[in-house]
Every structure is written in C-alpha cells, then in structure tokens.
Amino acid sequence: MKQLDKLNIELSEVLSTLIKIPASELQSDDLVSNLLVLVGERQVLLSLLLNDDKIDDADYLQHQLDLTEKFTIQSNVIMADRQALLHASSKNKRQINVYETIDSNR
Numbered sequence: 001m002k003q004l005d006k007l008n009i010e011l012s013e014v015l016s017t018l019i020k021i022p023a024s025e026l027q028s029d030d031l032v033s034n035l036l037v038l039v040g041e042r043q044v045l046l047s048l049l050l051n052d053d054k055i056d057d058a059d060y061l062q063h064q065l066d067l068t069e070k071f072t073i074q075s076n077v078i079m080a081d082r083q084a085l086l087h088a089s090s091k092n093k094r095q096i097n098v099y100e101t102i103d104s105n106r
Contacts, residue, residue: 015074
C-alpha cells in the first residue's frame with residue numbers, strides 16, 4: 001500500500017506540473033513519458049491490491065477509486081489542451097500553404 005501511496009503522490013505531481021507548463025517546453029515531453037510509466041505502474045499495483053484477499057479496507061479502495069477519477073479528469077484536461085494546440089498548428093500550416101500558393105502564382 002505504501003508503494004501505491006508514493007506512486008499516487010508522484011502521479012499527482014506530474015499531472016500538476018503538466019497542467020502548469022506550456023506544451024512547447026522540452027520538459028513537457030519527458031513528463032508525458034513519465035506519466036505513461038507511472039500510470040502503467042499504478043495499474044499493476046491496483047490489480048495486485050484488488051486480487052489480494054487480505055485487503056478489506058473499503059475506505060482505502062474507495063480513496064483509490066476517487067484518485068483514479070481525479071487523475072482521469074486532470075489527464076483529459078491536459079490531453080484536450082494538447083489536441084487544441086495541434087489543431088491550431090495544423091490550421092496555421094494550411095493557411096501558410098495557401099498564402100505561399102497565392103504568392104507563387106503572382
């Protein structure tokens with residue numbers, strides 16, 4: 001359980017940092033990679049916890065479910081922000097291509 005609690009803190013810190021820093025910073029890519037690793041580790045630990053017949057602490061399990069929902073919401077906010085940036089970038093590239101085409105036809 002302590003390993004899962006420590007992992008939850010790390011995961012929360014990574015998500016908080018990702019929300020605060022711009023996507024264009026190099027650290028952002030490393031944080032996203034780290035987030036992927038942490039989520040995978042958390043899934044493994046949660047599976048072990050759920051399959052352990054000795055664990056009967058309903059409050060602790062509910063807390064983990066609440067954290068999962070919180071992490072999901074934070075991740076979705078970050079993902080939506082990154083997707084909006086990608087969409088804006090694609091739109092800007094198309095506009096530049098149109099202007100270049102117009103300029104080359106003069």
